[in-house]
Amino acid sequence: MTDKIVDAFTRALVDVDRLAAKQIVQNRGHDASPVKFAEDVVLPALESIGAGWQAGTFALSQVYMAGRICEDLIDQILPPEDPDRKNQPKMAICILSDHHKLGKIIVYSFLRASGFDLADYGVMEVDDLVEQVQKDSIEILLISVLMLPSALKIKAVKQKLDRLRCDVKLIVGGAPFRFDDRLWKTVGADAMCRDASDAVSVIENIMKGMA
Amino acid sequence: MNQTSVTSMQRVLTTLGHREPDRVPFFLLATLHGAKEVGLPIKTYFSDPANVVEGQMRLLAKYRHDCIYSFFYAPVEIAAFGGEVIFTDDGPPNSGEPVIKKTGDIKNLAVPDVKNTPCLEKVLTATHRLKERVKDTVPIIGVVMSPFSLPVMQMGFDRYFDLMYDKPDLFAHLMQVNQAFCVEWANAQLAAGATAICYFDPVSSTTITTRDMYLKTGFTVAGQTLAKINGPTATHMASGRCLPIIDDIAGTGTAAVGVSCHEDIALVKNACRGKLTVIGNLNGIEMCRWSSEDAENHVKAVIAKAGAGGGCILSDNHGEIPFQVPDDVLMAISEAVHTWGRYPLD
Incomplete structure (x- = not known):
C-alpha cells in the first residue's frame, strides 16, 4: 500500500x-x-x-x-520548531562565495521536507562562515557551490575550523563535485552529496557515528 | 587531406559537412589561460581587448588548436543589462546580485544597446582585431547566452523556475527582451569578424528541464532566435545532457552541439549522424588533476567513439577550460589529437 x-x-x-x-x-x-x-x-x-x-x-x-x-x-x-521534528545535531547550510542559490535551496527544502531543521546562512565568505559556525556551535555544515574556485575555497574553511578545534562535519555538494568524484576529499570534506536526497542519508550516517 | 596544407578553417568546415578532414579538429575553448599566457591578473586581462587578442594568439600558437575563442566571460551580458560582474584571481568572472530583483522588474527590462555598451564593445574590438590577425585561416567562435538560459544570471535559477511554471506572461515578455538582445549581440559579433556563434543553452539540456518543457520554451525560443542570426551557430549545453533532445536541437537550425561528459559520446554521435556535429566531451573539472597519460587516453577514447566520418570536434564538455587546468595537460591533449586524430583513424 x-x-x-x-x-x-x-x-x-x-x-x-x-x-x-x-x-x-x-x-x-x-x-x-x-x-x-x-x-x-x-x-x-x-x-x-x-x-x-x-x-x-x-x-x-x-x-x-x-x-x-x-x-x-x-x-x-509539521511546523518549524514542532517538537516532533527530528532530534538532531545542530546543522547549517550555506552557499560559499557565490550567488547561485539553487542547490542550497533544493537541499534545504529536501531536508526540511524530511523532518530536519537547520539554519540557513545564505551566501557566505570563508572567514564569516568559520566565525558563524563557531559561534553557533554547528555540528554539521552543508556547503553548496556551483563554481570550481568556490569548491576549492572549502579547503580553507576546513583548515580554519580545524585550527579553532571546531568539531564540525563538512558535507559538500554542487556541480564541481558531480564532475570529479574525488574533489570532496581534496577539499577536506567528510562527505559529498551527488543530489539533494543524498543529504538525508549522509546526515543520518553521520548521526549514527555521533551516537 | 594532407595535415600540413590544411587550414583550421578548412578542417572545421569539412567536419561540419560530415566528411573526414586530415584530422579531428580541436577546439581549445580557453579564456582564462590567455591571461596566464600574457602574465596578467584576470581582471586586468579582460580590461583591454589588446590583451585578449594577444592571449588568444599565443594560445593558438602554443596548442595548435583549430579556433579562436573571442568569448570573454558569461556575465559580460549581465553587465550589459546593468548588473554586477565579480572578478576573482583564479576563475571566471561571476555574476553578482540578480538584475531582476523581483518578477515585476521584468516589465521594465530594456534591451541593451549593443553598439553603445562599453563591455560589449571590448569584445567586438577584440573580435575585429583577431579577424585581422587570422583572416580566414582559423574560425573565430563568438558567444551568446541563449535568451532562454540568460535568466539564470538575470534573476537566479530558483525564481526563474518559478517564473517558467507559474507566470507564463512575464516569461514570454522576458524571452522577447532577451531574444532581441541575443540576435543583435550575435550579429554584431559576426559583423566584427566572428565566423560562427556558440549559442550557450544549458537550461534547455535535459539535466535542467524536461523535454516537454523544452519543447514549449527553449526549443521555440532557439528556433526563432537562430533564424535571425546571420551566420552559422553551434548550440552548447555547458555540461548538460542532450541525448533525448538531439532531433529537437537539430530542428532549431543549429549546426553542432556541445556534449556533456555525463553522456556516452558514441550514442550522441550516432543520434547526430548527418544532422549535427558533436563537440566534446572532455571533463574539464577532472582535467585539473589529469596526468599526461590520462589526457592522452581520454582524447583517444573520444576520437575512437565519435571521430569516424567527420562531424566531430574534440573539446571540453563545458565550453570553458578551468583556470586550474595545468598547461602540460592542455599540451598533452593537443599532442594526443595531433597524434591519434589523423584520418583515416585506423
Whole structure:
C-alpha cells in the first residue's frame, strides 16, 4: 500500500501537480504521524526523484519543484520548531562565495521536507562562515557551490575550523563535485552529496557515528 | 587531406559537412589561460581587448588548436543589462546580485544597446582585431547566452523556475527582451569578424528541464532566435545532457552541439549522424588533476567513439577550460589529437 502511495506522490511531484500531492498528504489517515509520513512517503519519493535526476530521467526543474512542494506541505502538518521534528545535531547550510542559490535551496527544502531543521546562512565568505559556525556551535555544515574556485575555497574553511578545534562535519555538494568524484576529499570534506536526497542519508550516517 | 596544407578553417568546415578532414579538429575553448599566457591578473586581462587578442594568439600558437575563442566571460551580458560582474584571481568572472530583483522588474527590462555598451564593445574590438590577425585561416567562435538560459544570471535559477511554471506572461515578455538582445549581440559579433556563434543553452539540456518543457520554451525560443542570426551557430549545453533532445536541437537550425561528459559520446554521435556535429566531451573539472597519460587516453577514447566520418570536434564538455587546468595537460591533449586524430583513424 505504501509503495502505491509513494508512486502516486512521486508522480504528483514530477508532474508539478500541487493539488494531487496535497490530496495524498490529506488522505494519509489519522494514524500516520507527520514524521512517519515524511519518512515513509516524502523521503522515498524525493530519493527516487533525486536518483532519477542522476540517471538522467528527471530534470533539475522537477527536483526543485518537488522540494518546494514537499517543504510547503510538510510545513503545514509539521511546523518549524514542532517538537516532533527530528532530534538532531545542530546543522547549517550555506552557499560559499557565490550567488547561485539553487542547490542550497533544493537541499534545504529536501531536508526540511524530511523532518530536519537547520539554519540557513545564505551566501557566505570563508572567514564569516568559520566565525558563524563557531559561534553557533554547528555540528554539521552543508556547503553548496556551483563554481570550481568556490569548491576549492572549502579547503580553507576546513583548515580554519580545524585550527579553532571546531568539531564540525563538512558535507559538500554542487556541480564541481558531480564532475570529479574525488574533489570532496581534496577539499577536506567528510562527505559529498551527488543530489539533494543524498543529504538525508549522509546526515543520518553521520548521526549514527555521533551516537 | 594532407595535415600540413590544411587550414583550421578548412578542417572545421569539412567536419561540419560530415566528411573526414586530415584530422579531428580541436577546439581549445580557453579564456582564462590567455591571461596566464600574457602574465596578467584576470581582471586586468579582460580590461583591454589588446590583451585578449594577444592571449588568444599565443594560445593558438602554443596548442595548435583549430579556433579562436573571442568569448570573454558569461556575465559580460549581465553587465550589459546593468548588473554586477565579480572578478576573482583564479576563475571566471561571476555574476553578482540578480538584475531582476523581483518578477515585476521584468516589465521594465530594456534591451541593451549593443553598439553603445562599453563591455560589449571590448569584445567586438577584440573580435575585429583577431579577424585581422587570422583572416580566414582559423574560425573565430563568438558567444551568446541563449535568451532562454540568460535568466539564470538575470534573476537566479530558483525564481526563474518559478517564473517558467507559474507566470507564463512575464516569461514570454522576458524571452522577447532577451531574444532581441541575443540576435543583435550575435550579429554584431559576426559583423566584427566572428565566423560562427556558440549559442550557450544549458537550461534547455535535459539535466535542467524536461523535454516537454523544452519543447514549449527553449526549443521555440532557439528556433526563432537562430533564424535571425546571420551566420552559422553551434548550440552548447555547458555540461548538460542532450541525448533525448538531439532531433529537437537539430530542428532549431543549429549546426553542432556541445556534449556533456555525463553522456556516452558514441550514442550522441550516432543520434547526430548527418544532422549535427558533436563537440566534446572532455571533463574539464577532472582535467585539473589529469596526468599526461590520462589526457592522452581520454582524447583517444573520444576520437575512437565519435571521430569516424567527420562531424566531430574534440573539446571540453563545458565550453570553458578551468583556470586550474595545468598547461602540460592542455599540451598533452593537443599532442594526443595531433597524434591519434589523423584520418583515416585506423
